[in-house]
Structures are given as C-alpha cells and as structure tokens.
Amino acid sequence: MTSEAITVLGLGNLGRAVAGTFLVNGYPTTVWNRSAARAAGLAEAGASVASGVGEALSGADLVVVVLLDHLAAQEVLRGVDVRGRALVNLTSGTPEEAREMARWAAENGAEYLHGAVYAVPQTIGTAESSINYSGSSAVHERWRKSLASLGKVTYLGEDAGLASGYDVAILAGMYGLLGGFLHGAALARAGGIEVGELTPRMLSWLTDLQPALVTFAGEIDRGDFAAGESSLAMNQTGLAMLIRATEAQGVPFAALESFKELVDVQVGQGRGGESLARVVESFGVVSQRGARG
Structure with missing residues (x-):
C-alpha cells in the first residue's frame, strides 16, 4: 500500500473500473456513489465506502470525479470543501465546461486537471487504455504515476479545455x-x-x-x-x-x-x-x- 489517499466520486461502470484499478495498484481508496449498493464489490476489495461527499473528501489527497455529466459533477461538488485537494475530472463535457470547472476549483482553493478517457471500462489499467489530460501541470506532475496506473497519460497543456x-x-x-x-x-x-x-x-x-x-x-x-x-x-x-x-x-x-x-x-x-x-x-x-x- 502507498500513503497516497485517493477518492473516487461516482461508481458507474467507468468509476468502478477506476477505483478497482487504484485498489489493485495498492492505493488507499475511498469511494462514494449516490447508490451505495454499487460500492459493494469495491468494499470487498478493500475500498472505504463514504456515506457522503464531504466524508469521502476528508482524507483524500487526490479526488477523481467520474460522474454522468458536467451538471452532475457540479451538483456533487457544490458546497464541499475542496481546499488543498487535487481534482481530476474524468467526466465527459465540453471544453468550456472544463474551463468553468477549473475556474470554480481555483476559486475554492483546489487544483484542477481534466481528463478525456479513450477506453472502455474493462480495459482501464491495461495497455489498451489511454487518457488525455489538460489543466494544472502541478497535478499532472504530482500524480502522473498514479494516473498512469489507469492507462497511458498524455498531457496537452495548462488550458483545462484542451482535453475536451x-x-x-x-x-x-x-x-x-x-x-x-x-x-x-x-x-x-x-x-x-x-x-x-x-x-x-x-x-x-x-x-x-x-x-x-x-x-x-x-x-x-x-x-x-x-x-x-x-x-x-x-x-x-x-x-x-x-x-x-x-x-x-x-x-x-x-x-x-x-x-x-x-x-x-x-x-x-x-x-x-x-x-x-x-x-x-x-x-x-x-x-x-x-x-x-
């Protein structure tokens, strides 16, 4: 196990694959989903299951957001203390939505990296998976090894909208x-x-x-x-x-x-x-x- 605590918000097919891959690679992983039943298999694999978003973020160094769409991501993060956190958003959206989220993160004391996933859930963590990122270079450098466990990492630049x-x-x-x-x-x-x-x-x-x-x-x-x-x-x-x-x-x-x-x-x-x-x-x-x- 590493000391790098990761939280995954959203446990659809992709979110479960992301959380499962972090667990397999030895990262202490906390998960949250509106429907807690989706976390059952991950809990058996060693994940901590949070009852709320605030609890999920409380001990996290890295927060990976894998939700349905931009509006869902906004709703889940609204009102949550994200200060000092590295936010990596793998939720699909438009370039301007990614930039909007980056601005929101900066205003609330967090660093933001946006990711676009080129993989089906079952290939996450394999050589067939790749993810393009843009946004905070500090988050990219600090968490590159952890993110590489999900698939090939390509960093496109500081503009958070580039990946989208x-x-x-x-x-x-x-x-x-x-x-x-x-x-x-x-x-x-x-x-x-x-x-x-x-x-x-x-x-x-x-x-x-x-x-x-x-x-x-x-x-x-x-x-x-x-x-x-x-x-x-x-x-x-x-x-x-x-x-x-x-x-x-x-x-x-x-x-x-x-x-x-x-x-x-x-x-x-x-x-x-x-x-x-x-x-x-x-x-x-x-x-x-x-x-x-």
Missing part, C-alpha cells in the same frame, strides 16, 4: 464513421449483401484512406487547397449519384445530403477544382444559413 477540445473533435469523427458504417450496412442489406461480407472490404478501403486524411490535415492547417487531387467538383458529382442510389434503395441518409450541401457551398463559390478538404470552411456558412431560416 480534442475529445469532441475525435468523437465527432467517431460518430461520423459509425453512422457511415451503419448506413452502409443498411444499403448492403437492401441489396441482398451480407454485412459480414461487406465489412472487410469497407475496412480495407477506409484503411487505404488514411494517407488522404493526413494530406487533408496539412491542407487545412496551411489554408492551401489548390492541389485538388480529390476535387470538390468530382465529389459533388459522386455524392449526387450516391444520394440517388440510397433513395432508390429506400435507405436515404440525411448526413449525405448535409455533406453535399457543404460541398455545394464551395463549388458555388467557384472552387470546384480545389481539394475536398476545403469543405472545412463551409461549416460556419451552412450553420449561419440554418440560423437565418
């Missing part, structure tokens, strides 16, 4: 990919194709696209879209065909129409010969159109 900034961008890509896969699966079924037969071919094609994403990233960061190897006009035509095909098969997908609208904006501005990556410039334009009705 990366997270929402990555999750947007993830859900776009999942939506595309499920739409493809629906199209396959409509065409009498087994999804199990489709998937390896789709994975092969998506893997082959990885270099294009790196190229697009460079074009976006430089603001130079002149190369146009995958031109806007070519993709506009391809999307129009794909939309017709999906409608004909009875499985249209609004995301395709929305993406084509983004392409249409750039082509309409005379940039059809430029790279598809220039679509990144359309997002604000289209959202403003929607706001005007």
Whole structure:
C-alpha cells in the first residue's frame, strides 16, 4: 500500500473500473456513489465506502470525479470543501465546461486537471487504455504515476479545455464513421449483401484512406487547397449519384445530403477544382444559413 489517499466520486461502470484499478495498484481508496449498493464489490476489495461527499473528501489527497455529466459533477461538488485537494475530472463535457470547472476549483482553493478517457471500462489499467489530460501541470506532475496506473497519460497543456477540445473533435469523427458504417450496412442489406461480407472490404478501403486524411490535415492547417487531387467538383458529382442510389434503395441518409450541401457551398463559390478538404470552411456558412431560416 502507498500513503497516497485517493477518492473516487461516482461508481458507474467507468468509476468502478477506476477505483478497482487504484485498489489493485495498492492505493488507499475511498469511494462514494449516490447508490451505495454499487460500492459493494469495491468494499470487498478493500475500498472505504463514504456515506457522503464531504466524508469521502476528508482524507483524500487526490479526488477523481467520474460522474454522468458536467451538471452532475457540479451538483456533487457544490458546497464541499475542496481546499488543498487535487481534482481530476474524468467526466465527459465540453471544453468550456472544463474551463468553468477549473475556474470554480481555483476559486475554492483546489487544483484542477481534466481528463478525456479513450477506453472502455474493462480495459482501464491495461495497455489498451489511454487518457488525455489538460489543466494544472502541478497535478499532472504530482500524480502522473498514479494516473498512469489507469492507462497511458498524455498531457496537452495548462488550458483545462484542451482535453475536451480534442475529445469532441475525435468523437465527432467517431460518430461520423459509425453512422457511415451503419448506413452502409443498411444499403448492403437492401441489396441482398451480407454485412459480414461487406465489412472487410469497407475496412480495407477506409484503411487505404488514411494517407488522404493526413494530406487533408496539412491542407487545412496551411489554408492551401489548390492541389485538388480529390476535387470538390468530382465529389459533388459522386455524392449526387450516391444520394440517388440510397433513395432508390429506400435507405436515404440525411448526413449525405448535409455533406453535399457543404460541398455545394464551395463549388458555388467557384472552387470546384480545389481539394475536398476545403469543405472545412463551409461549416460556419451552412450553420449561419440554418440560423437565418
């Protein structure tokens, strides 16, 4: 056992995995959850179960928050004495919510580090788990070894919103990919194709696209879209065909129409010969159109 006392607030699937990993690694661990029944297995493993949040924090050096959302974290911590504590918040939220929590922590005498988890609960504490952090460099340095027991640690900087900034961008890509896969699966079924037969071919094609994403990233960061190897006009035509095909098969997908609208904006501005990556410039334009009705 180490002398570093850790408290975990929230015992959903992820919270239980976090607390269990600390226990396995020899950290004295106190846990709290609104429903105390969730702590039963952890108590058997050696955790101390607090009856209230104040009690849970009373002897803690490090407090790890793993709750449903930002509002739940605010509610649980409101009115609790966090002075002198290191707060690590693994609760999902927006970049501004993370910054708001960091400001609240500073006003109440605590140091704050925000984390974005890239793992399912059963992989916490293994090489398959990684967590990005941003916020207090002092908390990161002081507790790096303890946090590393949960998964690979990547520190992004002092801005508490950075970890969430990366997270929402990555999750947007993830859900776009999942939506595309499920739409493809629906199209396959409509065409009498087994999804199990489709998937390896789709994975092969998506893997082959990885270099294009790196190229697009460079074009976006430089603001130079002149190369146009995958031109806007070519993709506009391809999307129009794909939309017709999906409608004909009875499985249209609004995301395709929305993406084509983004392409249409750039082509309409005379940039059809430029790279598809220039679509990144359309997002604000289209959202403003929607706001005007």
